[in-house]
Amino acid sequence: xxxxxxxxxxxxxxxxxxxxxxxxxxxxxxxxxxxxxxxxxxxxxxxxxxxxxxxxxxxxxxxxxxxxxxxxxxxxxxxxxxxxxxxxxxxxxxxxxxxxxxxxxxxxxxxxxxxxxxxxxxxxxxxxxxxxxxxxxxxxxxxxxxxxxxxxxxxxxxxxxxxxxxxxxxxxxxxxx
Amino acid sequence: xxxxxxxxxxxxxxxxxxxxxxxxxxxxxxxxxxxxxxxxxxxxxxxxxxxxxxxxxxxxxxxxxxxxxxxxxxxxxxxxxxxxxxxxxxxxxxxxxxxxxxxxxxxxxxxxxxxxxxxxxxxxxxxxxxxxxxxxxxxxxxxxxxxxxxx
Numbered sequence: 001x002x003x004x005x006x007x008x009x010x011x012x013x014x015x016x017x018x019x020x021x022x023x024x025x026x027x028x029x030x031x032x033x034x035x036x037x038x039x040x041x042x043x044x045x046x047x048x049x050x051x052x053x054x055x056x057x058x059x060x061x062x063x064x065x066x067x068x069x070x071x072x073x074x075x076x077x078x079x080x081x082x083x084x085x086x087x088x089x090x091x092x093x094x095x096x097x098x099x100x101x102x103x104x105x106x107x108x109x110x111x112x113x114x115x116x117x118x119x120x121x122x123x124x125x126x127x128x129x130x131x132x133x134x135x136x137x138x139x140x141x142x143x144x145x146x147x148x149x150x151x152x153x154x155x156x157x158x159x160x161x162x163x164x165x166x167x168x169x170x171x172x173x174x175x176x177x
Numbered sequence: 178x179x180x181x182x183x184x185x186x187x188x189x190x191x192x193x194x195x196x197x198x199x200x201x202x203x204x205x206x207x208x209x210x211x212x213x214x215x216x217x218x219x220x221x222x223x224x225x226x227x228x229x230x231x232x233x234x235x236x237x238x239x240x241x242x243x244x245x246x247x248x249x250x251x252x253x254x255x256x257x258x259x260x261x262x263x264x265x266x267x268x269x270x271x272x273x274x275x276x277x278x279x280x281x282x283x284x285x286x287x288x289x290x291x292x293x294x295x296x297x298x299x300x301x302x303x304x305x306x307x308x309x310x311x312x313x314x315x316x317x318x319x320x321x322x323x324x325x326x327x328x
Contacts, residue, residue, distance in 0.1 A: 003241040120284055123299040132297060140239040142320075147289075147297050 013042050076090060121145065208261050210279040211325055212303075216253040216269045217318035219246035222317065236320060244308070248317060259285075269319060283323055 005028070011017050012025040029036045060068065085093075121143035123132045132147040217232045219240060224231060227245040229250035231237065252270070259265045259279040268274040276288040283303045291295045297307075304322035311317065 119302045119304060120300050121305065123297055125295075125298040127294065127296045130297060134299075135243075137239055139244065140235075140242075141304065142239055143301050144243065144308060145297070145299060145301065145305065146308040148310050 005035065006038060009039050010042055013039065013046060119143065123147075180183050189255050205288065210259045210261075210283075210285070210303075210323060212257045212259055212267070212276065212285075213277075213320075213324050214253075214255045214257065214267045214277075215251055215320045216273070217320060218250045219244060219316040219318060220247070220250070221247045224248060224250075240306075240318060243314065246281060249318070252317075270309065273317075273319070275319065275321075277321070282325075283326065287321070289319075308316075 008017065008021070009029070010023055015022075017025065029039045043146055059065070119136065121134045121136055123134060123145060126132055126147065129149055130147050131150055132141065132145060134145050136143050199307070213235075215232070217236070217240070218229065220227070227250055229252055231248040232240075232251045240249050241247070241310040248319055255269065257265050257267050257277070259277060261279055261281050262278055264278040266274055266276050272292050274290045276290060278286040280286055280300070284300065285303060285305075286298075286300050287305075287307075288298045289307060301321075303326065304320060306321075309317050
């Protein structure tokens with residue numbers, strides 16, 4: 001027997017079918033011995049359950065009984081205290097966002113580096129007859145100050161021999177031969 | 178721990194905290210400058226013909242990038258400790274000396290003194306290099322840098 005037919009027989013027995021379907025099931029039970037046998041078995045089971053089910057008497061009237069249950073549920077929901085978090089947990093709740101903010105601030109400070117000293121590379125004074133030029137090599141991070149003496153007419157008398165630098169490790173002397 | 182010891186410990190904590198704060202501030206400001214001063218000679222002479230050692234390769238590369246000389250030799254290398262807001266004279270050769278005042282935060286005021294006379298005066302962040310040319314188409318360089326920043 002098909003499972004659908006079994007279910008329909010059971011539904012007929014429980015008076016859940018429409019009149020047309022009930023009539024169809026009645027004819028089927030009359031013509032099909034297997035269906036009739038199942039129907040009889042289901043009827044027996046149902047009557048056995050009905051006869052042996054213990055009767056439970058609700059102490060109060062039904063509406064009052066259900067409202068009592070509802071009040072009990074509401075009371076438990078309102079009375080149940082939320083467990084107090086331990087101090088470590090409360091501390092963690094405060095510290096976690098603070099630590100995050102501190103880390104973010106540290107990253108920003110490192111990136112912007114507002115405490116880095118300003119780069120200074122300036123000449124404030126020089127002797128007469130000198131020229132200077134300053135520049136910075138950013139890749140090497142070095143400040144350069146280049147200076148040299150401007151040639152003076154009196155420094156190079158006509159016929160003077162070329163100058164040479166002598167350096168012996170302890171002094172730098174410009175010699176004129 | 179007894180109550181007395183506990184109270185003593187509680188009194189010591191702020192003092193230790195302030196001490197640590199002071200030390201940190203002092204370190205941050207740079208109370209003393211450990212300065213290195215190097216004199217470098219820039220020339221086209223090959224190393225085989227020069228009795229000096231080649232300069233620090235990184236410095237030589239930086240100098241070669243800006244100046245025309247092929248080789249850079251280290252003539253002198255001196256170290257000095259200069260307290261904050263104090264000056265020290267660093268004599269690099271018989272002709273050249275620097276009067277260096279440490280202004281804090283890697284900043285120095287430098288008086289270049291050549292042949293006993295002030296030549297150029299300025300304020301510079303470290304590291305810095307002073308460059309002068311010689312009449313024989315060579316050059317000298319003085320590099321100043323903080324030994325703490327070198328690490």
